Amino acid sequence: MLSNTIKHIPKTHKLMLSVVAFVLCILVLLPSSFSEAKRDEVVELTPGVEYPLTLPNFTDSTIDTSVFEAEDFVTYKVKAGDTLAKIFSDHGLSPQTTLKVSSAGEDSKRLRSIKPGQQLYLKLNEAGQLHSLKYPLSKTNTLHITTTGDKFESYIDEKKVETLISFSQGTINSSFWNAGINAGLTNTQIMQLAGIFGWDIDFAQEIRAGDAFNMAYESLYVDGEFVGFGDIVAAEFTNQGDTFTAIRYTDGNYYTPNGHSMKKSFLRAPINFRYVSSNFNPRRFHPVQRRYKPHNGVDYVAPVGTPVVAAGNGKVIKSGYNRFNGHYVFIQHGERYVTKYLHFKKRAVKKGQYVKQGETVGYLGRSGMVTGAHLHYEFLVDGVHRNPRTVELPKADPIDEREREKFLVLAKNTKALLENNKRIMLAMR
Secondary structure, eight states: HHHOOOOOOHHHHHHHHHHHHHHHHHHHHHOTTHHHHHHHHOOOOOOOOOOOOOOOSSSTTTTTTTGGGHHHHHHHHEEOOOOHHHHHHTTTOOOHHHHHTTTTTGGGGGGGGGGGTTEEEEEEESOOOOOEEEEESSSSSEEOOOOOOOOTEEEEEEOEEEEEEEEEEEEEEOHHHHHHHHHHHHHHHHHHHHHTTTTTTTTTTTTOOOEEEEEEEEEEEEEEEEEEEEEEEEEEEEEEEEEEEEEEOOOOOEEEESSSSSOOOOOOSSSSOOOEEOOEEEEEETTTTTEEEEOSSSEEOOOTTTTOOOSSSSEEEEEEEEEEEEEEEEEEEEETTTEEEEEEEEEEEOOOEEEOOOOOEEEEEEOOSSSSBEEEEEEETEEEOOOOSOOOBBBBOOOHHHHOOOOOHHHHHHHHHHHHHHHHHHHHO
């Protein structure tokens, strides 16, 4: 019936139907990716920023020949249990080659400490022998092993790092940590900033809403690409109306604008912490003994096992255990000062041992007569308990007199940068 109908259609109409059918076939057979591509959004890429790329799955996910392909390098991703000898053997290289590469100079010793996840770039010649090797040590340094006759030589290629000065400001509303995060600082930078002012400010006890910081720090670039942050160049911290300013000098230390060291003989707090349960209180109701008892110290609450450090240089005069203090450590600092650390989970020093400021002396716990895990810290001057938050601390030596004039010029210029940043940020609000 259909064939009879077609026979009676005029030739002109038959031709038109053929054309339409042909066009429909072309549209059906065309790949759908053509129309999908039109829906892809155009993304602007920022120079110097790395973007993740989705790569195809290879049969061996540890080898990616796309890297250094133009130079005929094969990329090998180090796996658990790999050694240089094993990697070379997997690529058909002899033990003699392994020995020669391992003995290719002092720099080649870096290959002894390869770790899972790192990459080696191997280049073989037409005979299947090793021509050269590259081993990235960091974003700036790469170890090169190259052939010279029948021997191998090693050297480290160090890319030039460009340093730019960046600025950041923050005002504390809930906590110093949150203010740092909101200001775009990394965890490391927040801890560095607290470390600079840690001799003057107890960051668990003395921080208040409205406190603020203003800082200048190094941003590092290699070939126009950001690779990380350097040192804090200068910083200001306003705490309860008092402003402290620190300038970094070429010796790596921080000083006040007039050249006094930011360091003191004692840290204000012997622990990095986020929460403090009890302030200094000479008359305090003891939660276990159910009576009023002097609380001659400060309690710092932190996770069990948190390292507790010596507040200053000194000699351990007691390291023991009793049912009240739990595991405890007492340190004598010179003739006048003693610091006490109570309720450790575990002690890290012994009686008679000398310790340096910042050295771990124990790990926070809940031993002894306590209701919860914390560190109890006491500070004694001439045998009398003093508030470690407010006691006047001995200062470290000021900047060397031979460097003083040069430092004062640096401090003036750097402080001007901080002030200028303040004005810019204020104008932008």
